[in-house]
Amino acid sequence: MAQLSLFHAQKPPAVFALFLCSGGFMKRLLTLTLFATAATAGAQGNLTFVCGAQADWCQVVANAYKKETGGEAKFLRLSAGESLARLRAEKANPSFDVLFGGTGDVHEAGTKEKLLTFYKPKAWNELYPELRKQVKDAYIPLYTGALGLAVNDTVLKKRNLAAPTDWPDLGDPKYKGLIAMPNPNTSGTAYTMITTLIQIYGEDKAFDLLKKIHNNVPRNGYTRPGSGAAFLAARGEVAVGVTFLHDAVAQNVRGFPVRAVAPKAGTGTEIGGVSLVTDGPNAAAGKQFIDFVLKPETQKLAATVESFQIQSNAKTPVAAASPKLDKIKLIDYDFGKWGDSATRARIISRWTKEVFPLPRR
Incomplete structure (x- = not known):
C-alpha cells in the first residue's frame, strides 16, 4: 500500500494552512478528515469474491489473505452455473471483484461476454505451461482435476x-x-x-x-x-x-x-480458474487477491481442508492424496470450444x- 502523505512541497498547501488558523472547529474537521482518509487507505485491500470452489477452501484463503494484507475478503459460495448467472445479472453494476474457482467453461464464457477481464498475474510464468497453453489467456488457471x-x-x-x-x-x-x-x-x-x-x-x-x-x-x-x-x-x-x-x-x-x-x-478434465470481474468495485484489491492466491504458500492451504485438486503453480507441492493424473486416460478436452457461451447454452x-x-x- 502506498504511503499516505499530506505534504508534497516544503510549504503546506493553502487549504491546509487555513485549517490550522481557523480555531477549534477547523482543527476537529481536519482530524475527522485525516481519520476518514486513513480508513479509506486501510480499506484498499478489501474485496468480495464469488467462491466457485469448496466453501472451506475459500474461508481458509480469506483468513490467510487478511492475516498477510490486513484486507477483508468476503465471499459468496455459488456453483459454476449460478456464478455465471449472477455475473450476467450484475453486469451493469457488479458487486464482486473476483471469481475464485469453478470450471473453466464459466471463466471462458465470462471473458467472452466481457463479464470478466483477463489479468496477467505476477506468478504467470510459474504456472504450469500446459495449463497456460490450454486456457489461451482467457483466464488464469487456479487448479486442475x-x-x-x-x-x-x-x-x-x-x-x-x-x-x-x-x-x-x-x-x-x-x-x-x-x-x-x-x-x-x-x-x-x-x-x-x-x-x-x-x-x-x-x-x-x-x-x-x-x-x-x-x-x-x-x-x-x-x-x-x-x-x-x-x-x-x-x-x-x-x-x-x-x-x-x-x-x-x-x-x-x-x-x-x-x-x-x-x-x-x-x-x-477441468482447469478451474480465477478471474477479475470487469468493472468490479475494488479492482486493485482484486488483483492483489489474485496474486495472493497463486502463491505456493497459499495454494498449499487447499489440501489442509481436503481440497485435493492439482494446484496451478508448479512450485506448489502436490498433496499425497491428490489423484495421479498421469495414471488416468484423459481426453484432449477442447476448453475453447466447450467454453463458448452459445455452445454452452x-x-x-x-x-x-x-x-x-x-x-x-
Missing part, C-alpha cells in the same frame, strides 16, 4: 452388484436408483461430464446415454454442486456419484467408504428439454 466416479462398494456389495468401470455402465438398468450426478443448469461438473461424453461418443450417442443414466437417477439424485454427487455416494444414499475425482478422494479421506474411479474410455438447453423431463421407467 479429472472427472470420474465416486463409488461406494458397501452399497454395491449389499445388492450383489459389481462396480461400474466406464461411462456406458452408468446406463445399465441394474443401477436403477443408484446413480447421482449434478444438474448442468447449476453445475460446471455436470457440463464437463456431458461435453466429455460428446467428445468420446458423439453428441447424439452421448445424449442417448444420458437418457439411460437419467433413468437410474433417483428423485434426489440431481445435485446443485458437483461435489454433491460424491456426498450422496459417501453417505450411501446412492452407490455411484459422477464428480471430479478429487471430490471422491476428499470423501474417502474423511472416512467414508468411497473410492475414486476413472472411466476406462477416458475422461475429461445450447448443450444445457438440450439436456434440460430432452433428458431431465423424461419419466423414470
Whole structure:
C-alpha cells in the first residue's frame, strides 16, 4: 500500500494552512478528515469474491489473505452455473471483484461476454505451461482435476452388484436408483461430464446415454454442486456419484467408504480458474487477491481442508492424496470450444428439454 502523505512541497498547501488558523472547529474537521482518509487507505485491500470452489477452501484463503494484507475478503459460495448467472445479472453494476474457482467453461464464457477481464498475474510464468497453453489467456488457471466416479462398494456389495468401470455402465438398468450426478443448469461438473461424453461418443450417442443414466437417477439424485454427487455416494444414499475425482478422494479421506474411479474410455478434465470481474468495485484489491492466491504458500492451504485438486503453480507441492493424473486416460478436452457461451447454452438447453423431463421407467 502506498504511503499516505499530506505534504508534497516544503510549504503546506493553502487549504491546509487555513485549517490550522481557523480555531477549534477547523482543527476537529481536519482530524475527522485525516481519520476518514486513513480508513479509506486501510480499506484498499478489501474485496468480495464469488467462491466457485469448496466453501472451506475459500474461508481458509480469506483468513490467510487478511492475516498477510490486513484486507477483508468476503465471499459468496455459488456453483459454476449460478456464478455465471449472477455475473450476467450484475453486469451493469457488479458487486464482486473476483471469481475464485469453478470450471473453466464459466471463466471462458465470462471473458467472452466481457463479464470478466483477463489479468496477467505476477506468478504467470510459474504456472504450469500446459495449463497456460490450454486456457489461451482467457483466464488464469487456479487448479486442475479429472472427472470420474465416486463409488461406494458397501452399497454395491449389499445388492450383489459389481462396480461400474466406464461411462456406458452408468446406463445399465441394474443401477436403477443408484446413480447421482449434478444438474448442468447449476453445475460446471455436470457440463464437463456431458461435453466429455460428446467428445468420446458423439453428441447424439452421448445424449442417448444420458437418457439411460437419467433413468437410474433417483428423485434426489440431481445435485446443485458437483461435489454433491460424491456426498450422496459417501453417505450411501446412492452407490455411484459422477464428480471430479478429487471430490471422491476428499470423501474417502474423511472416512467414508468411497473410492475414486476413472472411466476406462477416458475422461475429461477441468482447469478451474480465477478471474477479475470487469468493472468490479475494488479492482486493485482484486488483483492483489489474485496474486495472493497463486502463491505456493497459499495454494498449499487447499489440501489442509481436503481440497485435493492439482494446484496451478508448479512450485506448489502436490498433496499425497491428490489423484495421479498421469495414471488416468484423459481426453484432449477442447476448453475453447466447450467454453463458448452459445455452445454452452445450447448443450444445457438440450439436456434440460430432452433428458431431465423424461419419466423414470
